[in-house]
Amino acid sequence: MTESQDGPDARVGGEAARAILATEPLDAARALLGAHFTANGVTVRIVEVEAYRGSTDPASHAYRGPTPRNRVMFGPAGHLYVYRSYGIHTCMNVSAGLEGAGWAVLLRAGEVTEGQEVAAERRPSARTALALGRGPGNLGRVMGIGTGDGGADLLAPGATMRLTLPAAGAVDAAAVHSGPRVGVSVNADVPWRLWLRGSPAVSAYRRSPRADPPRD
Numbered sequence: 271m272t273e274s275q276d277g278p279d280a281r282v283g284g285e286a287a288r289a290i291l292a293t294e295p296l297d298a299a300r301a302l303l304g305a306h307f308t309a310n311g312v313t314v315r316i317v318e319v320e321a322y323r324g325s326t327d328p329a330s331h332a333y334r335g336p337t338p339r340n341r342v343m344f345g346p347a348g349h350l351y352v353y354r355s356y357g358i359h360t361c362m363n364v365s366a367g368l369e370g371a372g373w374a375v376l377l378r379a380g381e382v383t384e385g386q387e388v389a390a391e392r393r394p395s396a397r398t399a400l401a402l403g404r405g406p407g408n409l410g411r412v413m414g415i416g417t418g419d420g421g422a423d424l425l426a427p428g429a430t431m432r433l434t435l436p437a438a439g440a441v442d443a444a445a446v447h448s449g450p451r452v453g454v455s456v457n458a459d460v461p462w463r464l465w466l467r468g469s470p471a472v473s474a475y476r477r478s479p480r481a482d483p484p485r486d
Contacts, residue, residue, distance in 0.1 A: 280436070280437035280440060281306065281434035281435065281436065281437065282434060282435045282436070282437055283425060283432065283433065283434040283435070284425055284427065285425070287348060287425050287433065287434065287435045288346065288347050288348045288425050290435055291347035291348050291364065291365075291366050291367075291435075292346070292347040292366070292367060292368055293347075293366065293367065294323075294366075294367065294373075295321035295322060295323050295324075295366045295367060295373040295374065295375055295462075296321045296323075296462060296464075298321070298347070298364070298366035298367070298373070298375050299319045299320070299321040299366075299375045299462070299464050300446060300464060301435055302316055302319050302364060302375055302377070302435065303316060303317065303318075303319060303436075303441055303446060303464060303465070303466055304316065304317075304435075304436040304440060304441040304466065305433055305434060305435045305436060306383065306433070306434050307377070307380065307413070307424070307431075307432075307433050308384070308431065308432050308433075309413045309414060309415060309419075309430070309431040309432075310388075310413060310414030310415070310431075311385045311388045311414070312382060312384065312385035312386075312388050312389045312412055312413055312414065313382070313383050313384035313385060314380030314381060314382050314383060314403050314409065314412070314413065315380055315381045315383050316377055316379075316380045317379050317380060317381055317465060317466045317469040317471050317472055318377075318378035318379035318380075318463070318464070318465040318466070318469075318471070318472045318473060319375050319376060319377060319378055319463070319464050319465075320375065320376040320378055320451050320452070320462055320463045320464070321366075321373075321375055321376075321462040321464070322363070322373065322374050322375070322376065322462075323373055323462075324343070324367075324371055324372030324373050325372060327457055327460075328456040328457050329451065329454040329455075329456050329457045329458070330343075330372070330373075330374070331343065331351075331353065331374075332344065332372030332373070332374070335372075336372070339353070340372070342365055342420055342421050343363070343365050343372045343373065343374045344365075344369065344370055344371070344372050345365060345369055345421075346365065346369055346423075347364075347365050347366050347367060347368075348364065348365065348423060348424050348425040348433065349364070349365045349421060349422065349423050349424065350362060350363070350364065350365075350415075350419055350420060350421065350422040350423075350424055350431065351363040351364070351365055351374050351420060351421075352410070352415060352416070352417050352419055352420040353417070353420075354417060355406070355407060358407070359406065359407025359408075359410065359411075360407065360410035360411065360415050360416060360417065361376060361377075361406040361407060361410055362376070362377045362406065362409065362410050362413070362415055363375060363376050363377065364377065364424065364433065376406055377406060377409055378405065378406045378409070378452070378463070378465075378473055379403055379404050379405060379406070379408075379409060379465070379469075379471050379472055379473050380403040380409050380471060381400060381403065381469060381471045382399060382402050382403055382412065386399055386402070388414075389402045389403070389412040389413075390402065392411050392412050392414060393408060393411055393412050396408070398470075400469075400470040400471045401470075401471070402471075403471060404471050404472070404473050405473045406473075419431065441466070445466050445467050445468065446464055446465075446466065446467070447464070447465055447466075447467050448461040448462070448463065448464050448465075449461055449463050449465075449475060450462075450463060450475070450477070451463045452473070452475060452476055452477075453476060453477075455480035458477065463475075
């Protein structure tokens with residue numbers, strides 16, 4: 271099934287969206303900026319992402335090949351890969367590239383567009399509405415995602431957890447900024463963290479204390 275619309279608020283879902291995400295992880299990351307993700311009574315607009323490139327990226331969970339834990343990353347594009355960070359925070363990724371690539375994009379931050387009351391109940395410590403989904407762990411919490419949701423096809427017809435991408439040209443390329451990834455100790459300086467300039471929901475940059483010093 272292919273789902274697309276025309277007009278200023280056009281969205282792309284279904285197999286059309288899967289074809290867009292079945293590409294290099296950095297291109298898939300760009301395509302996910304401005305995407306709408308709906309799950310468990312909350313919808314967010316994705317404003318910050320990070321790309322991970324499998325066997326050529328030592329920071330990727332897929333660097334050493336497929337395992338029972340990361341197998342979703344080696345499947346078709348558009349599936350949800352979920353892991354726990356420090357055993358506490360639930361982080362969400364969208365698989366990218368062709369089957370077998372092991373590529374994925376981490377969803378780092380989103381603006382809540384629907385279900386704000388539900389999101390606020392899940393994150394009562396958030397000081398503002400725009401802080402609800404700031405940071406990957408907080409985003410996973412407000413969306414009500416658990417590790418049991420891993421493997422979900424976000425682009426399947428009738429999916430309860432669903433993803434739609436902005437149509438081509440809907441996101442101003444000049445608004446997309448890039449920089450080093452957050453919190454990784456290896457391959458930390460590649461500019462594979464992307465965000466939408468001007469969104470207060472974008473998280474702060476924090477370099478891992480275990481990472482090598484930045485290159486001059």
